[in-house]
Amino acid sequence: MNEVKLWTASDVSVWLTNEGLQEYTDALRNVDGPALLRLSEEDFNASPLSLVTGDGGRLLLERIETLRLTSHMKAHQNNNHENNHHANGHAGIVLANGSVSNGKIHNGIPKNGLHSEPVRILIPQLPEQERTPYPTEWSKTGVAFLYALFCFLTTTVVISVVHERVPPKEESPPLPDKFFDLFDRVEWAFSICEINGVLLVGLWFTQWLLLKHRSIIGRRFFFIVGTLYLYRCMTMYFTTLPVPGMHFKCSPKIFGDWEAQSRRVMKMMAGGGLSITGSHSLCGDYLYSGHTVMLTLTYLFIKEYSPRRFWWYCWICWCLSAVGIFCILLAHDHYTIDVVVAYFITTRLFWWYHTMANQQALKEISTGNLFSRVWWFVPFQYFESNVRGIVPRNYQLPFLLRTMTCTRVKYSKLDSRES
């Protein structure tokens, strides 16, 4: 179709028919192109147009507006041959009132709500913490660390208390255990278990130092470890199992001597409860096994937060962990039930916590979310409410090393893409 300005009356009626506005053809039969463009609302208030129009001519006026703009643009285009990309650049189709814009607008000129000047949209400045989905929040990590420390201390105190109640070997012989029936005791096995445990903890600590989101992950580790040791306190305290083997040499009981007991507690904490440091001389802490907890938990964390391509590293850690647990039993240092229950509780708690942390829907209380009925749901919400999404496995040198090594500016987006 040629320019609107060159339209004759018959062109106008053809156009009206094509637009579905046949009702106007009769009233506008003498109107040509330029006259069409000059139509306005007042014309629709007067006859003959007022007789045929049903909406005050709004529809027709809109179409005419389109035509007007098209012709204007075409004129503009013809004037600037070099800028013939200009018109096509206006690709934004403005949707007025949510309605689909007229398909005739190919070059994308909005027919309604055209603004000649750009619109300023103010983006509210978010505080530093909300800008990132993984805020560091070291205070919460500190709280989790204190909680873990408290649980460790409580466990040590409870072990000391329970030690007084362990029946002596002569009175209460070791309970029948299937594993002990099948495998005889191996003396040096427990040292292997502890060496493996120390190795795994060292590896996990190194890995944790290199993680980018170490505050969030550290928080999770401390919270889970603390809760596991808290559960352990309870199970140790309720029922006291006898020593698993006659080879045990338990320290003598000090009844009521608080000073000596607190010294014992200090010694145990300083040695980490390991027998290779000589602090594992108290008996009674059998159900469930703390060594299994540490071996399993460090392995789970290592696996969860290490890159996929280091699969051999995960396999090595798995072997360390499995051998360590097997050696506990081989040394007849714990009943089989202790190890089984410890493994069960550790894995369930780890998976439970991480599933809740990874799904936004599980962080809220609802009838469909039965995970929210667990007693530690409120501390969980405190720790993980600002973490949105799954914590990615990004690596970064720790702060001190970073300031020493390089001085170039760090772009956080580039960092995350590089890792």
Added chain:
Amino acid sequence: MAASHLLDEREDDGPNGGYHVMVTIEDRRHPQTTPTGRPHPSSVMSSGDQVDDKPDDSKPTRFSRGFRKALRKNQDYIRIPVPRSSRSRLPSEWWKTGIAFIWAAFNLVLTTVMITVVHERVPDKSVSPPLPDKFFDYVPRVEWAFSVTEVNGMILVALWFIQWLFLKHRAIVGRRFFFLQGMLYMYRMVTMYVTTLPVPSMHMHCAPKLYSDSHGKIKRVLQLVSGGGLSITGSHLMCGDFLYSGHTVMLTLTFLFIQEYSPRSLLWRCYHVICWFLSAVGVLFILMAHEHYSLDVVVAYFITSRLFYWYHTMANQQALRGSPHNHLNRIWWSRVFNFLEKNVKTTVPCTFSWPLSLPSVCFKNPCKSYSIVQSARDE
């Protein structure tokens, strides 16, 4: 009016493929447009003055005429997928329930066999005295307490059974109950077998050991199964099944199921509280009767509640099922779970219906009745 305007679009948006049609009906006070397609609009507008007085029921006809016009102009139609009704999202699949039932029954029988085996290994009371237990230090033994526990257990099981009979989706719920029960008894087998605890109290009379008498052992197994393992039926003669407590499992599990699959209104909440009391008193009285160590009860409660919550969260959260970051899938029975719950696409709603096959039209009694929706549906 706006609708016909929108539907007047041409096929100019070819490269886009489709377009979404938003249909809005506005209440305009304007004189109505002429019906399209007429070559002589003047003939229709002869009643121009009466345009404003046209009754409103001509609006739908105008609307449908606009639609017809649009459909005539635009020959391609849009396919609007209608989501399937929720009835097909909760299929019954009784055969899966049957499999779960067989699983539970199998585990029950196997547990009974295991108790018989473990019984032979329990050390004698004189050799291995009862272990020190904190609860036993504070609370002395009460003789009749264990009967109370068992009576509570039977009441709870009966209540749950009646409630289950009246549930609408009893196939799905029954499947879940049997699966969880079987799983818990399987775990119990493992913990009983690996380490044998001595009897908790000197009052317990264990049946004599039959060292290689297989006939006697089989008879004991049958006796235990037929009596349900309860001491009031006289089948609770064997010792060694201490960690963890099967009574606690049943009390806790039935209570959790009763609570989960019943409405949340005030009357029902009273019912929940009563069941909770039955359950709690039952568990407490196990300890008061010195029939189990405190550890047995604590571990049993922990495992039962965690397993229940885990299973139901996996079942209720559809987003978890296909997600690669879902740690719940690392559990060893996730394949079995997928098999049982694959076709259950939504949370099982709490609706009741008669157990016998009356047509459901006769019995419209949902737990939560929405009065507006009900009346709208009835019109």
